[in-house]
Amino acid sequence: MATTQPARPVEPGGAAAPAGLPRQPGPAGVIRYWAAAKAAAGTAEEPYAAVTLADALDAARRRHAARPEFARVLLRxxxxxxxxxxGTRDHTTVQLAEGGTVEVLPPFAGG
Structure with a gap:
């Protein structure tokens, strides 16, 4: 007679999380904000824990929800x-790495 065990959460990359431990949100790294993005975020950098660029940016938008200019700046x-x-790649397809860096660059005058 076969027994059924509860499913374990899957880590990014397909590895199962150890029994009893919660699923991790993804690789950890840093997001660096420049110029208007820095002003809108109110910080020069902050950590991320995300699998894709889209995930990291969504989390940043939630963290800075009290600063509506932040979301507007990210659009540019x-x-x-x-x-x-x-470039024009879909942010859901851009994988982030452990110890990685995401640079957020608003348009610069003259460049």
Whole structure:
């Protein structure tokens, strides 16, 4: 007779979390804000724990919900992930790495 065990949460990358431990939100790194993004966030940088760029930005929007300008500034920004431009790629497809860096770059005058 087969027994059924409760499913364990799956970690990013497909590994099951150890029994009794909650699922981790994803790799941890830092988001750095520049110029108008820095002013809108009220900080130069903050940590992320997310699997994708979309997840990290959604969490940042929630953290800064009391600062409505923050979400508006993000709409105009470009992003670098570990030094690589994201460009027009869908943010849900941009994977983040443990110890990685997301640079949030608003449009700059003259460039």
């Amino acid at each position: 920004c470009s992003f670098l992930v570990d030094g690589d431009p994201v």
